[in-house]
Amino acid sequence: MKIIGAETILVSVPFEAGGIPPWSFGGDPKCAFDTLFVRLETDSGLVGWGEAFSRNEDTALKSLIDTRVLPLVVGREAAEIARIKFDLEFELQNFGRVGPIVYGISAVDTALWDIRGKACGEPLVNLLGGPFAGELEVYASLLRYGNVDDVVRITRQAVERGYRYIKLHEITMPEIAAACEAAGGDAVVMLDTNCPWSVEEALRYDAELAPLGLYWLEEPVWPPENYRGLARVRATGRHRIAAGENAGSLYDFVAMVDAGAIDIAQPDVAKTGGVTELLKIAAFCDAASIEYVPHCALFGPGQVATLHLNAAHRSTPMLERLYCDFEAELYGGATLPVDGRLKVPQGPGLGLEPDPAVIERYRVA
Ligand SMILES: [Mg+2]
Known part of the structure; x- marks a missing residue:
C-alpha cells in the first residue's frame, strides 16, 4: 500500500471563550484556533489524517511542511511507519529537532497510524x-x-x-x-x-x-x-x-x-x-x-x-x-x-x- 498523495489543509475556526481575546502567539490576538491537517492518500483508497501544531493561520508552517516534509513521504510504503519517521527525522535533522519540521513529521506519523488502523479495521487504541x-x-x-x-x-x-x-x-x-x-x-x-x-x-x-x-x-x-x-x-x-x-x-x-x-x-x-x-x-x-x-x-x-x-x-x-x-x-x-x-x-x-x-x-x- 503506497502513499500516492500528501497535502496540508489549514483551517481556522472562530470560537467564543467568554472573555477577552487570549494569547497572541506572536500575532494579533484572535478568538480562532488553527487546525493544520496533513492528509495522506494511499493507492488502496485509504486516507489518513494527522495534525501539526499551528496558530495564527500559519501559512509559512504549512508551506514548510508542503515543500520539505511531504515530498519525502509520497511513494513510500504506508505500513513502514517507524521507518518513514526515522528517514524524515534523519534527512531533515539540520532544520530543527524542535519546532516546525518536527510538527510536520508528527502529523505524518499520526496520519500513518490512522491508515494502519483503517487497513486493519481496528481503532488506534x-x-x-x-x-x-x-x-x-x-x-x-x-x-x-x-x-x-x-x-x-x-x-x-x-x-x-x-x-x-x-x-x-x-x-x-x-x-x-x-x-x-x-x-x-x-x-x-x-x-x-x-x-x-x-x-x-x-x-x-x-x-x-x-x-x-x-x-x-x-x-x-x-x-x-x-x-x-x-x-x-x-x-x-x-x-x-x-x-x-x-x-x-x-x-x-x-x-x-x-x-x-x-x-x-x-x-x-x-x-x-x-x-x-x-x-x-x-x-x-x-x-x-x-x-x-x-x-x-x-x-x-x-x-x-x-x-x-x-x-x-x-x-x-x-x-x-x-x-x-x-x-x-x-x-x-x-x-x-x-x-x-x-x-x-x-x-x-x-x-x-x-x-x-x-x-x-x-x-x-
Ligand atoms: Mg501548558
Missing part, C-alpha cells in the same frame, strides 16, 4: 495494546483572561458543565487565588503559566502559591528548556512540576528527568513526533516513575490521537481540552466532552473523519 478505559476524564484548560471577574465566572461555568479538573493559565496572584476559591471543592485546579518567570521569580511564586493546594504547577520558568531552573523550583517540594509541551523528542524528556526537572511529562502528539514518539516517551516515563499526561491544545486529528494514546496507557491520563466553544465542530460534536468526559472512538484508525463542509467553510490555505 487497539493497535497500541488495547484500552485501559473506554472513556477519559477531560480537564478544562481555561484560556488566560487576565482579570478576576472573567476567570471566576468561567471557572464556575466549567464546574457547572461537569468538569472536575480545571487548569488555569493566569500568571498573577489575584486571578489565581480567586479562581481557586471559585472552584471551591467542586474541581481540582492546576496552574499553567507558560514560562513567564526567572528562577528567582518562580521561587517567590512557588512559595506564595503553596497554600492554594494546586494539583500541579506547569512551566513556571523561562525558557522552556531551562531544566536546571525547573529543577530548582521543584526541589522546594511545594509543587509537582509539569512540563514538556515544548519538547521535540524522547531525548528532551530524558534530559528533563536527568535534571530532576519534572514530576509530570507533557509531550504533545502534534509537536513531539506523533504517536510513535509518544509511545516511547510513555514507556520512558513508566520506567522513570514520571507521570505521563500528554499536552493537547488541539482540536483535529491530534486531539483524537491523544484520546487513543491516553486510553492505551495504564494510568489513563486526563485529556486536556482548551476551554472554548467553536462556531463549528470539525467532528460534528464527537470530540465535545459530556459531563467532563469523552468516549474513545471505536471506528478504524482514529475512528473519526473531519467534516468536509466545515473544512471547506473555514479553510484559509
Whole structure:
C-alpha cells in the first residue's frame, strides 16, 4: 500500500471563550484556533489524517511542511511507519529537532497510524495494546483572561458543565487565588503559566502559591528548556512540576528527568513526533516513575490521537481540552466532552473523519 498523495489543509475556526481575546502567539490576538491537517492518500483508497501544531493561520508552517516534509513521504510504503519517521527525522535533522519540521513529521506519523488502523479495521487504541478505559476524564484548560471577574465566572461555568479538573493559565496572584476559591471543592485546579518567570521569580511564586493546594504547577520558568531552573523550583517540594509541551523528542524528556526537572511529562502528539514518539516517551516515563499526561491544545486529528494514546496507557491520563466553544465542530460534536468526559472512538484508525463542509467553510490555505 503506497502513499500516492500528501497535502496540508489549514483551517481556522472562530470560537467564543467568554472573555477577552487570549494569547497572541506572536500575532494579533484572535478568538480562532488553527487546525493544520496533513492528509495522506494511499493507492488502496485509504486516507489518513494527522495534525501539526499551528496558530495564527500559519501559512509559512504549512508551506514548510508542503515543500520539505511531504515530498519525502509520497511513494513510500504506508505500513513502514517507524521507518518513514526515522528517514524524515534523519534527512531533515539540520532544520530543527524542535519546532516546525518536527510538527510536520508528527502529523505524518499520526496520519500513518490512522491508515494502519483503517487497513486493519481496528481503532488506534487497539493497535497500541488495547484500552485501559473506554472513556477519559477531560480537564478544562481555561484560556488566560487576565482579570478576576472573567476567570471566576468561567471557572464556575466549567464546574457547572461537569468538569472536575480545571487548569488555569493566569500568571498573577489575584486571578489565581480567586479562581481557586471559585472552584471551591467542586474541581481540582492546576496552574499553567507558560514560562513567564526567572528562577528567582518562580521561587517567590512557588512559595506564595503553596497554600492554594494546586494539583500541579506547569512551566513556571523561562525558557522552556531551562531544566536546571525547573529543577530548582521543584526541589522546594511545594509543587509537582509539569512540563514538556515544548519538547521535540524522547531525548528532551530524558534530559528533563536527568535534571530532576519534572514530576509530570507533557509531550504533545502534534509537536513531539506523533504517536510513535509518544509511545516511547510513555514507556520512558513508566520506567522513570514520571507521570505521563500528554499536552493537547488541539482540536483535529491530534486531539483524537491523544484520546487513543491516553486510553492505551495504564494510568489513563486526563485529556486536556482548551476551554472554548467553536462556531463549528470539525467532528460534528464527537470530540465535545459530556459531563467532563469523552468516549474513545471505536471506528478504524482514529475512528473519526473531519467534516468536509466545515473544512471547506473555514479553510484559509
Ligand atoms: Mg501548558
